[in-house]
Amino acid sequence: MSKRVNTVAILGLGLIGGSLARALRERDFCERVIAYGHREPSLRRGKEMGIIDDYTLDLDEVVDRADILVICTPTLIAANVLAEILPRLEGRDNAPVVTDAASVKGSLMTAAVKACHGEFPPRFVMGHPIAGSERSGVEASRADLYENHRVIITPVKENDPSALSLVRDMWAATGAEVVDMDVAQHDAVLAATSHLPHVLAYALVDALAQTEGSEDVFRCAAGGFRDFTRIASSDPVMWRDIAIANKSALLDAIDLFSDHLGQLRTAVASEDADGMHETFTRAKAARDRFSVILAERGQDK
Amino acid sequence: MSKRVNTVAILGLGLIGGSLARALRERDFCERVIAYGHREPSLRRGKEMGIIDDYTLDLDEVVDRADILVICTPTLIAANVLAEILPRLEGRDNAPVVTDAASVKGSLMTAAVKACHGEFPPRFVMGHPIAGSERSGVEASRADLYENHRVIITPVKENDPSALSLVRDMWAATGAEVVDMDVAQHDAVLAATSHLPHVLAYALVDALAQTEGSEDVFRCAAGGFRDFTRIASSDPVMWRDIAIANKSALLDAIDLFSDHLGQLRTAVASEDADGMHETFTRAKAARDRFSVILAERGQDK
Structure with missing residues (x-):
C-alpha cells in the first residue's frame, strides 16, 4: 500500500530535525526522509546512522523532490531559509507544503510575508514542537523525542486547510499531542x-x-x-x-x-512572614499541579 | 570493641534527622541513636522503621542520655531548641556536644550567644549538610543522603577543639565531605x-x-x-x-x-547580540564546569 506522503525533507539536521526524521521513518509516515543543509559531515553522518534515506546540498533539488519541507534550523536562520524557499514556490503546481520548528512565530510570520510581497503564503504552516534538550546535534536525536510532547501549530487565516491538516498529521505520527494557538499567544x-x-x-x-x-x-x-x-x-x-x-x-x-x-x-x-508564606504556598500549589500534568505524560523525571 | 560515642540524639526526626540516624546506624558510628521531638507519631514511626533505637518526648531525658545532640529542626525552630538546651548544660561535667543542621548560621550564632549570657558556648558546633530534597518527613529519609555531599562546619574561635573534631567525625562517618567555612561566608x-x-x-x-x-x-x-x-x-x-x-x-x-x-x-x-552572546557563553562555561564537579561526585543526574 503506498503512503499518502512520498518525501519529507528536513532542512537542518540537528537534534530537532534528526529526531523528526527518526520518528517519521520508525512510524512509517512517508516513503522516504531526505535532508538538506550546508554542512555535509552531519548530513553524511545522518545517512550513515540510518536517520535519513538521502541528502543533498542543493536547495533547488530538495524543493523539487519534497512533498513537505520542514525547516529545522535555529530560529533566526529559519527566517533566512524561508526567504530562500518561498520565492521558488511561487506559481508552481503541486508546490510542497512548508513548515518549521522554530521557537518564535511572530518574527517568522513577518519574514514569510516579506518574502511573498506582503501576503502570507497559504502553504506555509508555522509549527513548534515543545521538546528539546540542552544537548544538540544529530547524534543527540531520538525517535521518541516528541512522544507525549506538545506540538503547537499557529494557523493564520490565509492558511490552506489541506496544508494545515498535512502538518498536523505529520506531527501526530511522531506521537505528539498537536494543539493550535494564536501566534501572539x-x-x-x-x-x-x-x-x-x-x-x-x-x-x-x-x-x-x-x-x-x-x-x-x-x-x-x-x-x-x-x-x-x-x-x-x-x-x-x-x-x-x-x-x-x-x-x-x-x-x-x-x-x-x-x-x-x-x-x-x-x-x-x-520580614513579612505572612506575605512570603502566601506567595510560596500559592507557587507550590501551582508547581504541584504542574507535576500532576507531567506525571500524566510520564515526564515527571 | 566499644565505640567512641555511646548515644547520638536527633532533635527533630524528619528528612535530615532521619537520614543522619540511618547513616550513623548503618556505618556503626555509635552504640545507639535516639530521637526527641514534640510529635510522637513520627518518633514512633521512626522506631518502627528501625531508623532509631529509642525516643523520648522529655528534653531533660535526652540531654542526660546523649553524647551528641544534633538539632535537625527547621532553621527558626533550631534557635528556639538551642535556647532551651544550652541553659541545661551550664556548669555540667561531661556536657554533651551540641550541633545542628540549620541552613543559616549567623542568626543561630546570635541565638546561641543570647542563650549563654553573651558568650558563645564552646561545645556548640554549627554545621550544615548541603543535601536535601523537595520531599520531607522521616519516610523520605535515606541512609545515603549525605554520601559525597558537602557538610559545612562553621567553627568560631570559642569552640572546644574536641567538640569540633567529634562533629566532623560524625559527618565524615555518613560519607560526607566535611569542610570548614566562616559564618558570614x-x-x-x-x-x-x-x-x-x-x-x-x-x-x-x-x-x-x-x-x-x-x-x-x-x-x-x-x-x-x-x-x-x-x-x-x-x-x-x-x-x-x-x-x-x-x-x-x-x-x-x-x-x-x-x-x-x-x-x-x-x-x-x-538587540545587543554580542553582549548577550558574551554573557550566555560565560554562563554556559561556568555551568559546564559545575557539571564536571557534579559528575565527579556522581550527582550529575
Missing part, C-alpha cells in the same frame, strides 16, 4: 515558560561566576541549584537568537517577573 | 546557591500562576521549565523561615541577581 507563552527561564538561569550563573571565590560557591551547590541552572548549559547562539526574535514578549515576561521578584524582596526586607 | 554562599534560587523559582511560578490562562501556560511547558521550577514545590514554611533568618545575605543576593538581569534586559531591548 504562542510567543507570550513561550517567553514565559522557556525564554525567560533561560535568561534567568544564564543571569544567575553568570552573576555567581563573576563573584569572588566562585569555584567554592559552585562546590557548595546542591541538587536544587543543579536542576535550576541546568538550562544555562544550553547553546548561547540559539538563545541569543531566540531572545532577539521574541524580544517584545520576552521583555514583557522579564518585567512581569521582575515585578514579582521586587514584591518578594520587599516581603523579605520587611 | 557560609550565609552568603548559601544565599546565592540555594536561598536565592528558591525565591526566583517561587517568584516565577507565582507570576505565571496569576497570569490569565495559566493552566494552558503550564501545559505548554517542557523539561527545561520542569527542572527550573522543581524547587518551587519545596515547603513554604521552611523557606519563609530561611528567608527571614538569612535576610541580609539574601537581599544582597537578590540585588546582585537583579542587577545582572537588568543588564541582560538592556541587552535584549537594544
Whole structure:
C-alpha cells in the first residue's frame, strides 16, 4: 500500500530535525526522509546512522523532490531559509507544503510575508514542537523525542486547510499531542515558560561566576541549584537568537517577573512572614499541579 | 570493641534527622541513636522503621542520655531548641556536644550567644549538610543522603577543639565531605546557591500562576521549565523561615541577581547580540564546569 506522503525533507539536521526524521521513518509516515543543509559531515553522518534515506546540498533539488519541507534550523536562520524557499514556490503546481520548528512565530510570520510581497503564503504552516534538550546535534536525536510532547501549530487565516491538516498529521505520527494557538499567544507563552527561564538561569550563573571565590560557591551547590541552572548549559547562539526574535514578549515576561521578584524582596526586607508564606504556598500549589500534568505524560523525571 | 560515642540524639526526626540516624546506624558510628521531638507519631514511626533505637518526648531525658545532640529542626525552630538546651548544660561535667543542621548560621550564632549570657558556648558546633530534597518527613529519609555531599562546619574561635573534631567525625562517618567555612561566608554562599534560587523559582511560578490562562501556560511547558521550577514545590514554611533568618545575605543576593538581569534586559531591548552572546557563553562555561564537579561526585543526574 503506498503512503499518502512520498518525501519529507528536513532542512537542518540537528537534534530537532534528526529526531523528526527518526520518528517519521520508525512510524512509517512517508516513503522516504531526505535532508538538506550546508554542512555535509552531519548530513553524511545522518545517512550513515540510518536517520535519513538521502541528502543533498542543493536547495533547488530538495524543493523539487519534497512533498513537505520542514525547516529545522535555529530560529533566526529559519527566517533566512524561508526567504530562500518561498520565492521558488511561487506559481508552481503541486508546490510542497512548508513548515518549521522554530521557537518564535511572530518574527517568522513577518519574514514569510516579506518574502511573498506582503501576503502570507497559504502553504506555509508555522509549527513548534515543545521538546528539546540542552544537548544538540544529530547524534543527540531520538525517535521518541516528541512522544507525549506538545506540538503547537499557529494557523493564520490565509492558511490552506489541506496544508494545515498535512502538518498536523505529520506531527501526530511522531506521537505528539498537536494543539493550535494564536501566534501572539504562542510567543507570550513561550517567553514565559522557556525564554525567560533561560535568561534567568544564564543571569544567575553568570552573576555567581563573576563573584569572588566562585569555584567554592559552585562546590557548595546542591541538587536544587543543579536542576535550576541546568538550562544555562544550553547553546548561547540559539538563545541569543531566540531572545532577539521574541524580544517584545520576552521583555514583557522579564518585567512581569521582575515585578514579582521586587514584591518578594520587599516581603523579605520587611520580614513579612505572612506575605512570603502566601506567595510560596500559592507557587507550590501551582508547581504541584504542574507535576500532576507531567506525571500524566510520564515526564515527571 | 566499644565505640567512641555511646548515644547520638536527633532533635527533630524528619528528612535530615532521619537520614543522619540511618547513616550513623548503618556505618556503626555509635552504640545507639535516639530521637526527641514534640510529635510522637513520627518518633514512633521512626522506631518502627528501625531508623532509631529509642525516643523520648522529655528534653531533660535526652540531654542526660546523649553524647551528641544534633538539632535537625527547621532553621527558626533550631534557635528556639538551642535556647532551651544550652541553659541545661551550664556548669555540667561531661556536657554533651551540641550541633545542628540549620541552613543559616549567623542568626543561630546570635541565638546561641543570647542563650549563654553573651558568650558563645564552646561545645556548640554549627554545621550544615548541603543535601536535601523537595520531599520531607522521616519516610523520605535515606541512609545515603549525605554520601559525597558537602557538610559545612562553621567553627568560631570559642569552640572546644574536641567538640569540633567529634562533629566532623560524625559527618565524615555518613560519607560526607566535611569542610570548614566562616559564618558570614557560609550565609552568603548559601544565599546565592540555594536561598536565592528558591525565591526566583517561587517568584516565577507565582507570576505565571496569576497570569490569565495559566493552566494552558503550564501545559505548554517542557523539561527545561520542569527542572527550573522543581524547587518551587519545596515547603513554604521552611523557606519563609530561611528567608527571614538569612535576610541580609539574601537581599544582597537578590540585588546582585537583579542587577545582572537588568543588564541582560538592556541587552535584549537594544538587540545587543554580542553582549548577550558574551554573557550566555560565560554562563554556559561556568555551568559546564559545575557539571564536571557534579559528575565527579556522581550527582550529575
